[in-house]
Amino acid sequence: MKLTAITTTTALLLGSAAMAQQTITINIGSSHPEANIWVYAMKNTFQPEVNRILSEAGGDYQVNWSENYAGTLYKFTDTREAVMDGIVDIGMVGTVWEGANMPLQNVTYFTPFATEDHRMLIEIFDDLSQSLPELRDSWSENGMVHLSSLITDSYDIYATFPVTSMEDLQNRKLNAPGTSANWLRETGATPVDGALTTYYTNIQTGVTEGTLSFASGILPTRVYEVAPELTRVGIGSMYFGGIAANEDFFNGLPEPVQTALREAAQATSIAHGDYVADLAARALEEMQAAGLTIHELPAEEKAKWVESLPNIIEPWLEQTGEAGKTVLKAYFDALRERGATPARDWDAGL
Secondary structure (H helix, E strand, O other): OHHHEEEEEEEEEEEEEEEEEEEEEEEEEEEOOOOOOOOOHHHHHHHHHHHHHHOOOOOOEEEEEEEEEEOOOOOHHHHHHHOOOOOEEEEEEHHHHOOOOOOOHHHHHOEEEEOOOHHHHHHHHHHHHHOHHHHHHHHHOOOOOEEEEOOOEEEEEEEEEOOOOOOHHHHEEHHHHHHHHHOOOOOOEEEEEOHHHHHHHHHHHOOOOEEEOOOOHHHHHHHHOOOOEEEEEEOOOOOEEEEEEHHHHHHHHHHHHHHHHHHHHHHHHHHHHHHHHHHHHHHHHHHHHOOOEEEOOHHHHHHHHHHHHHOHHHHHHHHHHHHHHHHHHHHHHHHHHHHOOOOOOOOOOO
16 A cells, blocks of 8 residues: 555544544546546546545544546556556556456457347346455456456447348448457458557548447447448447456555445445436437437347357367356356346356
8 A cells, every 4th residue: 555645634622622634645547538338427427536535434534546548547458557557546457458367357358249228237246256256366467356346248240231130230440449350250251350440541541440339439439421331230248347446555545444445335336327228218218319220120130149159168168277167157047047048048058
């Protein structure tokens, strides 16, 4: 912990007793701007909730927030290192970019078509990141404490063409970065690496003909202008990562402050889910008004897609071993306990 972060700043005289109020400086940051779905609730819910909880607990502690949003201290490739190394005390961590260092957190990206309910996903990973040793210890091994889960809304196809059958994907080139490339295996489409920041130019210049992505990401990047055909496929929402604290910093905080951070994180998870739902709905409305056409992939064609996929979870299980099996089983058990019916039982045989 940074002991120098805790300083006595004021003396409040109540009768003959002097009470010290401690101010704790917390460096908080992200690789993305405040309006981004993974950052919005940090700024607009997490910080004010911590302040409120500490104030209502008696005001013995207050936080001086040092904000470092929008990549002012680190970029998206360094989110884990930024929190782990104490560049920030609390930050957005994209485990989706940490396949080598934090592979267990990427289980959803290897199990597509599991659920489109992003709020359910937040609830599951808030729970498992605390209660399942394999996930909790993974954060600790990387010098971090998980506070709140971050997700995406459901992935679909944004393209220059509609998809009414699996035949429409034959010989098409679609941006599908990282592990999402696996979702196109055996479909006839060719995945092309990229990111939200590159999709527009890729499609505009003919490098690709569309992308696998989610509404809340497509709207601000205006990809719909060059990919005006949205086919709702329901590949599913994904666990993206978490808001995490540097472990040494967190463990060195006074217990009431730790409790405030934990409680504020719970409120942040709820706010994150609400913000993503609102933004995704608004995104579809605004994009339609701007010319986007929405199609639904017929159920029988979606079933063909799901059934045609090879066992894409197997390489992940080989990488993660027994820990991966435990996480996969816990995740799918949690889905079914909450009423979800995954389109494919990726946990079969465990």
